[in-house]
Amino acid sequence: MKCVSLALCFVATVLLPASAAHSATMTFIAALSGANERPAPVPSPGSGSAVVVLDPTAETIQIFAAFGGLTSPTTAAHIHCCAPLDTNAGVATTVPAFIGFPIGVTAGAYSSPVFSLADTLIYNPAFITAQGGLQQAEAVLIAGIIAGQSYFNIHTMNFPGGEIRGQLAAVAPFPLPAGIILFGSALLGLGLLQRRKSAC
Numbered sequence: 728m729k730c731v732s733l734a735l736c737f738v739a740t741v742l743l744p745a746s747a748a749h750s751a752t753m754t755f756i757a758a759l760s761g762a763n764e765r766p767a768p769v770p771s772p773g774s775g776s777a778v779v780v781l782d783p784t785a786e787t788i789q790i791f792a793a794f795g796g797l798t799s800p801t802t803a804a805h806i807h808c809c810a811p812l813d814t815n816a817g818v819a820t821t822v823p824a825f826i827g828f829p830i831g832v833t834a835g836a837y838s839s840p841v842f843s844l845a846d847t848l849i850y851n852p853a854f855i856t857a858q859g860g861l862q863q864a865e866a867v868l869i870a871g872i873i874a875g876q877s878y879f880n881i882h883t884m885n886f887p888g889g890e891i892r893g894q895l896a897a898v899a900p901f902p903l904p905a906g907i908i909l910f911g912s913a914l915l916g917l918g919l920l921q922r923r924k925s926a927c
Contacts, residue, residue: 757893809871
């Protein structure tokens with residue numbers, strides 16, 4: 728029960744303020760699993776969820792993630808872009824991980840600040856170079872996320888190429904951002920899963 732309570736507190740205190748987000752925001756979700764890794768699935772019991780709130784007008788992005796059951800500590804987490812479903816793409820965002828993302832753990836939750844897409848710090852420098860500059864990189868990342876050609880990937884010591892990943896897919900708008908509802912559900916699910924595996 729303690730895990731579930733912590734998940735509810737996290738959702739209430741961290742995510743609900745996002746309900747006042749800019750009206751141009753778009754929400755994308757990903758169910759993270761080893762089965763989604765490519766070129767071959769990874770035999771991991773790990774799972775998780777990621778939510779990306781994108782505002783192309785304000786040029787901002789915010790990331791939420793929850794994960795657990797990884798086989799070894801996390802080493803990296805970022806968005807890959809831009810390639811069709813079930814194919815690999817280069818790392819588009821910060822390497823090795825978003826600022827503040829929990830590294831060195833097998834389970835955790837993350838709520839990022841609102842990042843500016845006009846800031847080079849949110850990108851992998853190689854992605855900016857490959858696109859021919861910051862403005863082009865921003866346009867390509869936005870277009871790739873909207874087109875469903877990006878995925879969230881969590882890398883670990885055992886699986887440096889990625890242990891769990893999920894394709895980012897748009898969700899229909901709701902009065903509250905759908906990402907908050909889905910992320911809250913994911914946290915509750917992870918809490919219940921952890922409770923089954925071992926007492927909190």
